[in-house]
Amino acid sequence: MNAARQLATLALVVMPCLPACADAEAEPFRTADNLILISLDTLRADRLGAYGNPRDITPELDRLAARGAVFERVVSESNWTLPSHVTLLTGLAPDRHGVVSRSLGVGEDTPLLAEVLERSGFRTLGKTDGGNMSKRHGFDRGFELFLDDDDGLEHTLSDARAFVERLEEGERYFLFLHSYEVHCPYDASDATLAELASPGASFVETDGRCGDPHFNEAHLDASQALHVADVYDAGVRDADALLGDFFDWLDARGEFERTLVVFTSDHGEEFLEHGRIGHAGTVYREALLVPLVLAGPGIAPTRVGTPTGLMDVAPTVLELLGLPALAGVDGVSLVPLLRSGADGDRDDARFSACQAAELASVMTRERHLIVDEGTGRVQLYALDADANEQRDLSAIERDEVARLRARIEARRALAAGRTHAPRSLERLSDDELEELRALGYVE
Template sequence: MNAKRVLLLLACLGLIVVGLARTLEFRRPDRPEGGLADLQALPERDDLNLIVVLIDTLRADRLSAYGYERPTSPILDAIAASGVRFENTLAQSTWTKTSMASMLTATYPVRNGITRFNHGVPDSATLPSEFLQRAGFRTVGIWRNGWVAPNFGFEQGFDVYVKPAPLGRNPELNPSASRLAGTDREVVDAATQFLRTNRDQRFYLYLHLMDVHQYVYDGSVEFGTTYSDIYDQSIRFVDATLGNLVAVLQQEGLMKKTVIAFVSDHGEAFLEHGDEGHARTLYDETTRVPFILALPFRLETPIVVETPVENVDLFPTLFDLLGLPPMPDADGVSLVPLIEAAAKGDEASVAATFAEPARFAELDQAWGRPSIEPVPLTLIHDGRYRLHNFRGAAPKLFDYEVDPGEQVDIGPEHPEIVTELRKKLRAHTTAEQVPWGGPEQVTVSEMEAAHLRALGYVVDPHAPPGKGELKR
């Protein structure tokens, strides 16, 4: 065996050892045991912190906790095994800026209008960080994706909103043609400094991780060498990074007084429908994302919510858990009633009370070309059916129950279902605009554009619809 193979084998074994060690460490008694009564008592507590970990470009079906056969996520698996996991969560877009604006305002893209390259969140909008800041939380955001940079309005309400400087110590591999300096370890390092100096005051910490988006990994070939394999290896690499964050929270005694949400803005395609990457379509591989909650106590039996939910529900749910007033003008709803019902084994009765079972996503396929008219692609997932509605092309209808991979268009055989779903989509897309007036028009500087190019985005005014993002 040559030296290179030995080094790769050692790296692989080292990652496995670290993952197992972190998993075992996570299972230490860092929090008390709890149950439904403790969940219902959370809003009365005045010591709770909030952490939101956004793992960019993470599809749910590549996590072991969601049934994936590969051991990609031992840390997240351990978190889900003692917390809450939502089985089927829909992102509101497959492009980061639109998805994040929707998640943070708890409103659909059709209402907030933030769908294009030069759109930003206006000052008139109120983000969760602002509500939490007013409630007395110290608010800190640490990010690496330029689409959530301050110039696009995402810094509102943060006492500190920073992109960490790369430390120049990164031997990791990245198969992307474009390289983003640093790794998510810099995010966790910055978070560690904050946690150790602010553990005695209430805080909201937002971490936006990018290594999965960039396919950063340690060089291991445990899962293979295709892009899809390396994507899995990157998830394993980031999972180990999350283990470092969990270890710090344990050391500082913060697990017992912190609610942590692990979420994503969109998934990633690997030729399931002829495309690679994201920000091009709205198929399940790019819209189904993880949603896992770690509570300030350990559940002996994890709570799994089977009812389909959406990313717009994230902050209404977190605010409800923290005992904060609801976000005004939100399309998302609190999922706490579903969580409680699932804990009792009676989820179906509560799910039936949801006023609107349909879920929605949207992508402007001309998002990178603000000089031309929008090319909207919209999705409605209503019960067992998913309808993709294209501008200038026939819609596509799929029976998600029998065809979750969305491979067989049954629209021609069921025009009545297409008509009904398009009617619901029209009602959705003509909904009243948010009261804060829609997007801010943003001019992107050359420095900011260079950062976006480092993420693999190429804004080409002559590219065909859906080809604004060119990766690899």
């Protein structure tokens, strides 16, 4: 295709409705029949080439990104699995859905994306790797088939293929595919690891070990942390290859012409940037920034720099599927950003919290404020100039600190009056405890 035709096609798909039907704002805007939502748990945004990683470990995800919309600054609202995924699947911030501890599940009155789609006639498959993503937390609601056995990404993708192949012609479907493939204990093929071994990295056993309690109590040095990060990277590359096969299968079926594919993660991972390994302990950007890529019909290749969050995913996909918006959610549809790239009046401050350590975070286009509500410590970082968040500007930019602290307080006040009631769960069984122990969540 020549450049002029490419541009014309791009303009058509980015702005299907402008300006000829500029007043069509209230009308349903359906571009896709089906939805595949993939969450590769614990994947830092900066590991993707599409997010600037010079190390070529995600060629397949980069290929997906090149054909779709890449949201460059996606801030997870929580730094661990359960609250983040409830946010992803409800459009509600963690302080609104309330599912912020392992002893809680999604409240009966909290609508989940799968329930909305099932009611709209979609065939629905949920496949997770269990643990914090198991049925007991309510994630199975709305899925005609929900599997939460921890059998890895390869099985998950083959279950997805089998489910789609069994559908009747024209049936709409929703697949939610979650995997701990790159979550600790880090694991990778020997061949990939050998290729990615960094000079200066010192071997440390990663098999069966997670950030908490193992690595953080072992006080790894920088060279050992580098090895741990290499194993993580190698696992990312292996996962990327599996996803590439799945995307090829979708392509061969022509699915990208009718199916919206959303790829994301629930939080990042730390490798001693701020003294820790793992996640759920801090809210620095390596723990919060995740990828978000949308590909499919009507989505032109584009990059969006406006800060967004996981809470925006459910409103966005509903709009692209031509379904009514969820009432009273915190997230907003990203479709206007896809159409025009314009930010409008969009609030660019994204709030996140870490329940375990009373940390609150607000990230805007330019600054990242972290407040430790337990100790009162405040940190402020410049996003572009200080990629590793090493230079605290809080003593210099006092006005900015005050402005962003007010955002945290406003957020708290808003949430206090409007929280959904989460469901209290029974005590964990021994098997469930063992599963969480293997993922490093319990001692």
